[in-house]
Amino acid sequence: MVTKTLPRKSAGNRHRVLHLNPVPTARLIAVVSLLLIGLGGLAIRLGWLQVREGQKLEAKARQVQTEKLDPLGRRRSIVDREGRLVAIDEERVTVWAHPRYFHFPGDDPGQRRSTREVAIRLAPLLGLDPDLLVARMGKQRSGVKLATNLEPSIGSRLKALRIDGIDFEHGPQRIYPQGPLFANVVGFLNLERVPQAGLEQSLERDLRSQESSIGIRRGGDGTPLPDGLKAGSMFRDDLKLQLTLDTRLQRVAQMELARQVKKWSAKRGVAMVMDARNGELLALTSVPTYDPNQFWRHKPGLFREWSVQDIYEPGSTFKPINIAIGLQEKVLNASTRVNDTGSLQIGGWPIFNNDKSAYGLIDLPTTLQVSSNVAMVKAMQKLKPAIYWQWLDRIGIGSAPDTDLPGAVSGQLKSRSTFIENPIETATAAFGQGFALTPLKALQLHGMLVNGGKLVSPHITRGLRSGDNLATAGPANGLQMLDPAVCALVLNWLETVVEKGSGKATQVPGYRIGGKTGTAQKAANGVYISGARITSFVAHLPINDPRYVVLVVVDEPQGGNAYGSTVAAPVAKSIIEALLVIEQIPPNKPSISNKTLSKA
Structure with a gap:
C-alpha cells in the first residue's frame, strides 16, 4: 500500500495526512520471489560447501590454524673412549643477501644502498674483503649466499647492523673438533648434511637424533596453543656414539x-x-x-680407509x-x-x-x-x-x-x-x-x-651412551x-x-x-x-x-x-x-x- 499525505487546517497550523495505497500484487510477488531465490541459492551453496567441499575447506582451515615444524636433522655426537669429542652438531649461521632491498637505518623509505656500501659494513665482521663480497653479489637482485658456518655471536653482531636485505639462516652444522685425526674412520657430512664416508655413513640411522615433525595449533592472533602438543613431542635424546679409539x-x-x-x-x-x-x-x-x-679441499680418494x-x-x-x-x-x-x-x-x-x-x-x-x-x-x-x-x-x-x-x-x-x-x-x-x-x-x-x-x-x-655415561671395555x-x-x-x-x-x-x-x-x-x-x-x-x-x-x-x-x-x-x-x-x-x-x- 502507498501512503499519501493531505493538508488539513487545525488551530492555525497546516498538517499532512498520510493515506495508504495498496502495493501492486505483481511487484510484491517479484520481491518475495527474489528473496526466496536468494535464500535458496544460499542454502544450496551452504549445502555444497558442507557436503562436497567440507573436507577440503577443513584441511585449509587446519593449515592456517596449525604450523608444522620439521625436525632440524640434528645428529648425535661422537666421542672417543674417554668421552673426548670427535664429532658434534653446533648451531651455525648462514648469511643471505637481497640487494634490491638494501636499506640502512635512518634512510629515506625510497632510498636503496649499493652492494659496495653494504659490503664495506659487512666485511670487517665476516673477515672478508669487500671486493670479494661485491663480486659474490654481482648483479643478482636476491638470494645471494654471502657466508656460511658462522658462529652465532658473529650472526648477532651482523644483525645489530640492522641492514634491510640481509637475512640469517640458523641451523646445525657438523663440526669435527679433532680435525684430520679421526677422518679416516668417522667420515663427514657434505654441505647438504648428507653422510659421505666412514661411520657417519655406515651408522646413519644410529647417529640421527630422535626428532619428529611437530604440529602446533595457533590462535587467531598467531599465538601458539598448548593443547596441540602431545606429551614428549618436544623430547630430544642426549645419546652419543662412543668409540673404542683413544x-x-x-x-x-x-x-x-x-x-x-x-x-x-x-x-x-x-x-x-x-x-x-x-x-x-x-x-x-x-x-x-x-x-x-x-672436505672439499681434498681429493675423494682420501675419503676411503684403505x-x-x-x-x-x-x-x-x-x-x-x-x-x-x-x-x-x-x-x-x-x-x-x-x-x-x-x-x-x-x-x-x-x-x-x-x-x-x-x-x-x-x-x-x-x-x-x-x-x-x-x-x-x-x-x-x-x-x-x-x-x-x-x-x-x-x-x-x-x-x-x-x-x-x-x-x-x-x-x-x-x-x-x-x-x-x-x-x-x-x-x-x-x-x-x-x-x-x-x-x-x-x-x-x-x-x-x-x-x-x-x-x-x-x-x-x-655403542650409544646417554648423558655423561661411558661404557667400559668389553x-x-x-x-x-x-x-x-x-x-x-x-x-x-x-x-x-x-x-x-x-x-x-x-x-x-x-x-x-x-x-x-x-x-x-x-x-x-x-x-x-x-x-x-x-x-x-x-x-x-x-x-x-x-x-x-x-x-x-x-x-x-x-x-x-x-x-x-x-x-x-x-x-x-x-x-x-x-x-x-x-x-x-x-x-x-x-x-x-x-x-x-x-x-x-
Whole structure:
C-alpha cells in the first residue's frame, strides 16, 4: 500500500495526512520471489560447501590454524673412549643477501644502498674483503649466499647492523673438533648434511637424533596453543656414539706415521692398535688423510680407509701364523730344525732369502729372527697341502673380518685345487705371498696369537651412551682356533726377534715385547711390480701377559734400505711407548734367555 499525505487546517497550523495505497500484487510477488531465490541459492551453496567441499575447506582451515615444524636433522655426537669429542652438531649461521632491498637505518623509505656500501659494513665482521663480497653479489637482485658456518655471536653482531636485505639462516652444522685425526674412520657430512664416508655413513640411522615433525595449533592472533602438543613431542635424546679409539694414542700414531711416510717418500701408511682380548681398536690412523671440516679441499680418494678396503700380500709378518698352524697340526715342535741352503727350486721357480744368505741348520726361533724364506718353505712342506689350505680358509684369509668398520672387504685365497696341485702355491704361502688380505685382517690374525688362540672381531665402537655415561671395555671373547700353549710358544719365539733379530728397533727397556718384520713384493692385477714393496711390522705385548697388538704398514717406501725393520718398526716403537704410558702398563721381569726358549 502507498501512503499519501493531505493538508488539513487545525488551530492555525497546516498538517499532512498520510493515506495508504495498496502495493501492486505483481511487484510484491517479484520481491518475495527474489528473496526466496536468494535464500535458496544460499542454502544450496551452504549445502555444497558442507557436503562436497567440507573436507577440503577443513584441511585449509587446519593449515592456517596449525604450523608444522620439521625436525632440524640434528645428529648425535661422537666421542672417543674417554668421552673426548670427535664429532658434534653446533648451531651455525648462514648469511643471505637481497640487494634490491638494501636499506640502512635512518634512510629515506625510497632510498636503496649499493652492494659496495653494504659490503664495506659487512666485511670487517665476516673477515672478508669487500671486493670479494661485491663480486659474490654481482648483479643478482636476491638470494645471494654471502657466508656460511658462522658462529652465532658473529650472526648477532651482523644483525645489530640492522641492514634491510640481509637475512640469517640458523641451523646445525657438523663440526669435527679433532680435525684430520679421526677422518679416516668417522667420515663427514657434505654441505647438504648428507653422510659421505666412514661411520657417519655406515651408522646413519644410529647417529640421527630422535626428532619428529611437530604440529602446533595457533590462535587467531598467531599465538601458539598448548593443547596441540602431545606429551614428549618436544623430547630430544642426549645419546652419543662412543668409540673404542683413544685420542692420545691416535695422535701419536698419526704423527709418527706421517713422519716416516714423508721421510721415505712412501705412497701411504697405516698404523693400528688392538686390544686382542676383546677386539677393541685403540688406534686406527692412515696417512695421507684429510680435514672433514673442509672436505672439499681434498681429493675423494682420501675419503676411503684403505686398511679395511685394500688388500696386500703380508710377507714375513705371516710367518708366525704359519708356524702356529704347523705346531697345532704337530708337524712342527719346539725342537724342529730345518736346513737353510739359501735357495731352492719349487716347480721350476727359484726361491731365495731376502739377503741371499744361507743359514744352515736352524731352529724355528732363528727362522723368525733372520726371517728365512727357505727355512719356512721347508718347515711348511711337512704339512699336507690340503690341510694347509683348510687352515688358511678356516682362519678367514678369503673372507672379510667381522667388524663394524665400514667397507671391510675379503682377502684373496687361491682355490683348493689350485693350491694343492701347484707346489709353488704352498711354497710362497709359507713366507706370506701368493695370497692377499687387508691390514685389518692381518691385525686380527696376530690378535689370535695374543689372545691364546681365540679369534676376535675387531671393532671401533662401544655403542650409544646417554648423558655423561661411558661404557667400559668389553669382556674377553673370541672363537677358539688354536691351542693356547701353541700361541704362548710362538709369542716367546717372537720375543727373540725383538731381542736378537730384525725387530731390535722396537726394544723398550724393562718390557717384554714380541714382533715380526715384513718386506713383501707388491702385486697389482696378479703381477709383481718391479721395485715396489710393502714394509710392515707387527708387535705383541707384553709377552708375560699378552694383550695388545700393534701393526704398522707402509706402502711403497723409496730407497735401497727400505725394509720393515727400518721403515715400519720405528713407528711401532713410538706407538708402543705411548701405549705403555696411556694404559699404565708396569715394567715386567727381564725377558727369558734364548737358552731357556730352545728347551721349551
